[in-house]
Amino acid sequence: MNKLQTNWTDHWGFARDFGLDGEERIATERYTSPEIYQQEKDKLFRKTWLAVARVSEIPEPGDYIKRKILTLDAEVVIVRDKKDGVIRAFYNACPHRGVALVRECGGQTGVFVCPYHGWSFKTDGKLLGIPGSENFPQIDRKQTGLAPVHCDIWNGYIFLNFDEEPRQTLAEYLGELGELYAELPFADYRHAVDIIQDAPTNWKNFLDAFNEGYHVAVLHAKSLPALATKENPLNHMYDQAFMAPHSHATIQSNPDYRPAGKVEQLVFRAIGEGALNKSGGGDGSPPARPFGTARGVNRIGLPSTSSELINVFPLSQFHPTALGYMWFQFWPLSHERVRFATRVYFASKPRSYRDKFVEVFMCTKHRDVVSEDVAMTHVQQIGMKSGGLKHINIGEMEPLVRFTHGQIQEYLNRQDPC
Template identity: 30%
Template sequence: MNVNTMAKPFAGVTTFTQSCGLGTAPVPLEPYRSAAFFERERTQVFERAWLVAGRVEEIPNYGDYITVNLLPGNVPAIINRGKDGTVRAFYNTCSHRGSQVLDAGAGNAKRIVCPYHAWTYAADGDVVSIPDEPSFFNVDKKACGLSRMSVDVWEGWIFVNLQKQPEVGLQEFLGTFADRLAGVPYVAADRPIVLQADLDANWKVVQDAFIESYHIPAIHKKTIAETFSSDENKFARLLDARVFGPHRTVSMYGNPAMSIDPAHKVTMLAYASGDTGSLISAGTSAQMDAFLRHDAVNPTGSDCWSMDVNNIFPNTQIDFGPGGFWVHQFWPLTENTSRYEVKFYVPEPLTARQRLQQEMYVARVIEVVLEDLANVARTQRGIDSGGNDFMQIQDSEVGIRHSMDQLLKWVDAPSVTEALR
């Protein structure tokens, strides 16, 4: 474990790039605009890595299902819970003539009935009835179940893998990152707010905007800059950064001096009776206490902490903040477009003021996301101009460097084992 202690925080520059074992040379831009690189990412990364597809709270009961569309290959999948309580994943296609058996969305289906000819499957994927079966030719029903997709669950996160026989299991893929995040209580995980946007930017341009805080004082001047920077740390330098194979954690500075302007009547109304110093808290103080005491949450134990960014390779980001957790996912569509999804989790409100506070949180989050979205399209247009072949990356942007380092390794590696080495 690489520990960075600084007697006087932010008096000097940080050295996370070196402590994470990374180089310091400029980083190539071609992977952000090249159709050929995009194709290699699709086959070498997204079709070989374990991908986060949901959480177990989304399918608590027998027959509950969600559908997901795995990009960039547009592979439709069903994730459900069987009678035996097991979480399974299937390709969303009928064994008869290939139709999708479930439309996009979520619901409960103890029997999955194909809309085309009513072939019917049990929740475990076995075919249970074929209309007019005698007219088929010795159809082997045992071999006609829904096609299984590799799936595994870790700490409530459901992962799928598009390799028919994954080269490495989920535990091996997560490595020591799994140990670090073991036991984190995901408070209010059954109550997500989901925002989605299709963007005119390569998925890495979008991801890069969420793994560094260097941009916050400039782009988010009015929405959150006060939370992330102060006179003591004008450029929102990082508190910590550590890498775990392809995965990583970055801990960001927070300004403890933030206060509410009494002229802001709505903010005063919502927060006057509350005990939370952050924008929102996802649970009761006892629940939040267990979350905040976890070693992986605010890992440096700083009084000036805003959030931690936990990246699960390649495209999932689990953020921890004083009020709980939230999740970003970055899915490639083409070499210069992507789908962005973010899920925030909030508890059931008990009073009108708490409900207002949650609504203010959602409203502010949407503004922050919109600021980032305008920014990523601008960035992509600049990258596509071809005027530069490299970008200059500073120490607070160490997450971007590590992300690219790993991607370059994965697109070249002949096997996942070698990519993880």
């Protein structure tokens, strides 16, 4: 399957061979209907493995974090067991009368104690104590722990699955993509900055924008001038490949691009000299391994790349870059609202004013570019809601969009009970 080439014209043929079985027309209803959104919640988001955190967020036994999964109206406690060190996840709901057991964002404990009537639970979720337990003759202590959420790990990432009985393990679900990127050095990048942006649009409008480069030369003409090349002026992605339901691509950059502004020149020079990326963790740890030479990244050997796009279906993307990597999360909040959470990872905290400046510049730049997507996908939603437009048209150079919609439909078409 992986015939690799860098010539865009050849590549287009390659993408056509592998990516155009999906849909060239997509009904606008899929973006505007509350009923279809409800189906997505029941049949897609509740049935797939969702990346929610990194193992490094709870390194010690007894460490825990709370996560709100707004898409599924769920709150979850993820905890590394005090005794066996295993990471488990539980609904944040006390089995006495439903109170959210954990109110803080995270911490360290050996016991969870409910703030309402004082029921207590071990970090493996088992019931520990009930004040006045003689008044609960119906309680089978072995059966009355915290309700678990399926939880598994891939390359340092904690995934949850809200299905009662997932049809695949996480390893089966990630399949070929999981194997290809199993050794990406995510763990070497330990300093993160969060950028959260809400967009008043359907989540698929937002995801579509991150599955094609076609709009970059127009919408991001001023904010992202460094990508277009003479050979591929419309920024179509290279090596677009499908590992159902996941996918990936390689995104070019222009090696001849030279920033005109003094500030950007300073940042470019600093990056070239290894700002934020070559100095290790500052605690004697070795420098972070670069993504550029990692297995699965830039398989076609493009001479100059911006990032690798790794789509972990349906709500996450990972973007390794020269500076670190970004984790994009697309959390639907309703049929016409999505929370776009970017976590930008660097090898280490800034250790100089120059490094801090580079970090702030890169994050601000990202926020500004995404703000353009927020504005554009908002007016896109307005156009779709007008009722006059029955379908939209997806081009041959947008195969990731077609493919992903095909995968979503496959989940919605499944007949198994939800």
